[in-house]
Amino acid sequence: MTRLTDDVPHRHESFLRDYGEKIVEVQDETRTPNTSLFTFNKEDHTLGNLISQRLHKYPFILFSAYKVPHPLFSSFELRVQTDGSITPKEAVLRCCQEIVEDLHKLKGKFNTEWAIHLAKQQVDEERRGREREQF
């Protein structure tokens, strides 16, 4: 494919991790207690907002926020501080696991409701068809 300039990043660079590149890198923050800085590579607001906002709901979280350091680089940094009863890494891990479980429930609910709604529509249509025949 021809490219106008080499300054333009390849389109797949926003989601394809390089060989050996980690999804998350954890670094302990030494200036404040129980704090870690998580660098997510090749991820964006989809995970950043999801995790940081969800963490706010746990009582053991003192601080959680994320930032995208530069719009041309697809990474974000998540900073998490806990009250010490759990490490930030454990907190993020637990948060992710519970989101996955919630999504699993959501998927189940969606599939049942979809099937129910379709069945209802079918029954309605059949009834309408019968009514038409009667007249």
Added chain:
Amino acid sequence: MDDDLLPPEDNGDLQIAFIEASNERAHFVIKNSNLETANSLRRTMLAEIPTLAIDVVEVLDNTSVLADEFICHRLGLIPLSAKGIDELLYSRDCECDGYCELCSVVLTLQAKCESSDVMKVYARDLVITSSRGNQQLGNPVLTDPDRLGSCIVKLRRGQAIHMRCIAKKGIAKEHAKWAPTAAVGFEYDPGNRLRHLDYWYEEDPKKEWPVNEQHLNMDGVPPQEGEPFDYDAVPTRFFFDVETVGGMPPDEIVTKGISTLQEKLAAVIQELKGGDAGDNLDFGGAQSPTMNGMGYGGQDAGYTTPYGGGGPSATAYGGATSAYGGNPW
């Protein structure tokens, strides 16, 4: 597990109610969810569900009035059926050079105008010329009454076009042609009770900004004039209107969106659990399922495969969509 540690909204029973369900649309409300989950789901459905689209075009003949790259661009945007896309490899993960049957579908477009009338070449004229996993994957989506599809070029007498189009798997983050949805309608708090919106207006915002009455009626008691503002209120009901481009039924878009999001999170979980040497975590056996083993490795083992880690492993998921029998199309 301590229930009081769970985020408060999740104690309410998660519910879904449909407003409309058809071949093209899934219009529904998620109740007792939260904004971040709903928005992440919206973002994944828009940009991260793999579909099929023409990616490489070999131009063998083109004497039409349109330039090669112009037609190639048009070809790329034609929606193709993505049925069984999970079985198809990403071309970059495939061991072949260029493309093969495991990672692509080849469509041939060949037409020549020999009459004095203008000849229109439509999407239905794309003919599959490679073998594929099922008889639908890669078929151009034809939804108009005449089943023609979109018009690609017009030819005059003597003009001809012959192209080999190689359709590959991809996601909309790379190019919008891989987007499974034409649009995802997303709304919460239609009455603007939370005041997340500050409407711009000329004279009266109430007159100038029509309210979605249907959504408002489903959003509990409508906001009253002069009611006190609740500073702690958070949105809990989310209205989704998923419209498909045609390559994938709308319910599959939603379930795949959820699965894709789960896979992304699973990759994070695996990375954090695997742990680098010398971290301060005590998991008692790095690989064993920790804390709440529920939901893990059991009914939903598929999502623990790392995202993008070898195509075929993702098929563990493909089964899940049909497991509910919720895909009658």
